[in-house]
Amino acid sequence: MTAQEAPHPLPLALLRGPGEGERIDVAGVEHFFRLTAEHTAGRFAFEEFTLAPGIVGARPHVHHGHDEYFYVLEGELTLHNGEGEVTAGPGALLAAVRGTPHGFRNAGSRTARALCLYTPAGYEGYFREVHRAVAAGAEVTDELLAEFRSRYRTTSVDRR
Structure with a gap:
């Protein structure tokens, strides 16, 4: 299939300026979604995220409905x-494809910054839901995360 034959082509002007996007802070991780399902017809979501030293970005889990690709910009994951x-470290590209257990943290002494591509899009809804729950006073627990993950075809991995 050629680009001309692709169904529902995205506009060539799908570009966001510096600072444009959706910021979602969840449990010490600053997510900055530059593109979400709403911008890409559900094809992918793209974010930049920041973790301070000592922060767990994601406890171990498995996605059953999407893949994630991480590109480290600064610090270490x-x-x-x-x-x-x-x-x-910087320049590393990592893949967490469907069915692969993964999680990440900043064990270093410097702030870590990375990009993440989600394909297809939709998992950004998970971060929105966790953010709303925490803003309403919920505590971030393994049980809370497992509940929200289950809504997005994701399961938590037992860390024992």
């Missing part, structure tokens, strides 16, 4: 891959 951990 320590990624759990279901069997162990790997530390990735």
